[in-house]
Amino acid sequence: MNLSEKRNVDGDWIATLLSLEFFGTCVDHKHLRKNEKNVFCIDCNVEICRHCCNTEAHFVHRRLQICKYVYQDVLRLLDIQHYFDCSEIQTYKINGEKAIHLNSRPQAKDARPSTKSKNAASCVTCKRYIQDRPNRFCSISCKALRKSVSFVSLQKWNKVFWRKNIIIKKEV
Numbered sequence: 386m387n388l389s390e391k392r393n394v395d396g397d398w399i400a401t402l403l404s405l406e407f408f409g410t411c412v413d414h415k416h417l418r419k420n421e422k423n424v425f426c427i428d429c430n431v432e433i434c435r436h437c438c439n440t441e442a443h444f445v446h447r448r449l450q451i452c453k454y455v456y457q458d459v460l461r462l463l464d465i466q467h468y469f470d471c472s473e474i475q476t477y478k479i480n481g482e483k484a485i486h487l488n489s490r491p492q493a494k495d496a497r498p499s500t501k502s503k504n505a506a507s508c509v510t511c512k513r514y515i516q517d518r519p520n521r522f523c524s525i526s527c528k529a530l531r532k533s534v535s536f537v538s539l540q541k542w543n544k545v546f547w548r549k550n551i552i553i554k555k556e557v
């Protein structure tokens with residue numbers, strides 16, 4: 386596999402990661418407790434549950450655990466940084482660890498950057514306020530979009546972005 390092919394494959398799993406809705410029930414393990422699908426298997430390009438992780442199918446695969454933080458999907462920086470260049474993405478301290486948002490979040494119309502932070506900036510993709518320069522992105526999705534992973538991924542991303550935003554607006 387040459388380098389440009391590899392890049393395409395990488396782009397595709399990022400697009401899948403961003404398009405999935407996590408925390409649904411795993412049909413293979415519906416009789417077990419804690420069977421919500423909160424793990425992404427990079428090698429299989431699918432969402433799986435913690436019981437799936439221990440099966441032969443995924444045991445040696447590269448996996449990412451998705452966490453919920455204030456109803457949003459986040460990833461531990463320590464996990465994702467091995468597979469995706471997270472530079473310039475805003476990180477947050479969650480339970481003592483650095484975490485990063487998977488998707489852009491809507492913000493209140495009258496939101497302003499914190500007056501405490503002179504370094505506040507806004508995401509170059511979605512314009513959401515972010516805490517610290519020189520960060521330029523609020524989430525993995527905003528960076529992936531800017532990097533134009535691939536045309537197909539981009540189209541997929543756009544659909545997801547709009548679908549998610551519509552769902553969120555309805556809930557408010």
Ligand SMILES: [Zn+2]
Nearest residue numbers: 411414434437
């Ligand atoms: Zn499972």
Ligand SMILES: [Zn+2]
Nearest residue numbers: 426429443446
């Ligand atoms: Zn797998």
Ligand SMILES: [Zn+2]
Nearest residue numbers: 508511523527
């Ligand atoms: Zn953003």
